[in-house]
Amino acid sequence: MSTAPTESFQVRLTASRPPRHRRAIVFCCDQNYLAFASHAAAQIASLVEKPAYDICICYGQQAVVLPESLAGLGIRLCHIDVGDVFDGLRLDKGKTHDVYLRIALPTAFAGEYDKILYLGSDIFIQGGDFNALLDIDVAPHCIASVRDNVQWRTPNRQNKRNTIKGIVPSAYFNAGIMLMDVHAYTEQELMRRCIEFGRARRQDLKRHDQNLYNAVLQDDWAEISPVWNWQYSWSTRLFAVFAYPNIIHFIGPAKPWKDQSGQFEPRFADSFARFIRTHFPDSKQVETGGRKLAPDSMKMTKMLIKHLISARKIARFLPRFPDELTVHR
Template sequence: MTIKVNANRPATHRKAIIFCCDNGYLPYAALAAEQILHSTPTHDFDICIAFNERPVTIPESLAHLGIRLLKVDIGTMFEGLRLDAGKSHDVYLRLALPQALADDYERILYMDSDIYVQGGDFSALMAADLGDRPLGAVRDNIQWRSPGRRATQFKRLGLPAAPYFNAGVLLMDVANYIASGLLEACLDLGRREAPRMIRHDQNLYNSVLQGNWAELSPFWNWQYSWAARFFCDVQGPNVIHFIGNSKPWKDKDGQFPPRFRQHYSRFIRTHFPEHGDCHIPEAQLPPDGARMRKMLIKHLLSSKAIARYLARFPTDLTVIK
């Protein structure tokens, strides 16, 4: 497999935080990059944005962030893998990052663009001991309360229950990733089982690894859902991940705290004025509404299970191997 990489500048460090996005999601990735640098001002990593089919352009007003742009040409590598309607094969690009950038980086922290960074020492995270695992990740929220729950994709492939992670934040050990043949195994499974696969690379990763990954604290990928958002405000995780179709920049129902929308709006107006402002809901979620009552009840009933899950991580840098 031949992968070609063209960069706007050489690598500066041996570690990198990488977002994969197009211009549509560039404002959100750029805000996350700014937040990361604010959180870890003395850092030993590059911040990169990788793309393939849909190039991106960093505005001059954000030149101070020093973002490294990477055009990763994977040719036909992802042909035969299933795609959701309206998606390009760029949704699989993170699979190829270790092979594409092995000459530049020893560690890669891949991050989705729909994240919001509140703090954390990213240099310390990227130096975490993963043992001989190819990657570290945070358990998917379907297993926060029920760790033995069997993921739907495992059922469809006839695989047993195993720890299942969310692929929105992935700490990749480049040497172990390549040595394990993870990319090749994911491509083989994805083509062979395309009719039975759900969504994209998250299920490929989990189905191939079947628990062979290092578990990171949820503070690095707090999946912001109706069932855990109040716990989020109390716990104060480092990284909030806006999973699903609902996002704070298109919040029609007023279900997100206004602080998110206001921050995104200020950033976009300053650096991406042509992008269009965030949607402003007519009203915030009413305190006495059915959805609010449902969330409150869910939090009450799941509080002990969430406490057990969080207790497995004494610090945000605890890694379970």
């Protein structure tokens, strides 16, 4: 067990095995999302024979149990105990302080990893060179991420759920995928700054740590290509066919494993269902109605119109990243 302090904050890490590399791809989840996190981990593991990174699944208050059938992936299970560090931060109804766990990752892994790629569990991996992504130099910043998709079309647009009273509007990133420079993150005391801001402005926050990161960093982050976090919504999903992103991120409450209306491509639910039947046979987490979106449905019509309106704006945004490893600092 190691203890990594950030001034008065104590974060304790207990892991199922020692680290094998100086870099890591990290998921944070509870047992409810373990199947989806491990599905993404298995997809990543299938991409390269000799990865230069560990794959970790981290949990906080609720322990997770990985099936023996997934032992071959070499996933490192990590318990991160933050004690009362997150007390005083805003929580949505039914949530625990584990929603802030990713804020503590660089502190927990300081001394073990130099780079951390945090990935949310609600994703689908289509490809990508993750070794190369983890090689990216984000200096002088401590985080590299993808701009929120509202700003793909209109760079200065501010989503009402993203804004905080008194904070100057700025470029805003989606925290579902983040590349973290551990040394810079800890040296700049980003965890402490986020927690202090979150406690002081608890009543003004409309999201969890995504709000905190953006309010505290205020443009002090590196921007990477949207192919690493294609925020899959009704206004971007058709463009994804041509961009063929490395990571599809199912933002919002609608998920392909709970798709009664048939709004998602069937391949997503099919992949999750096969994986869960094999490794989590007692789970009933994939529940779809078996429907497919009709070409003449109202939802499809609205989607086509939205894409037609957005096409030129998206066409201006995507060339900012001539390749998938382009970084804007």
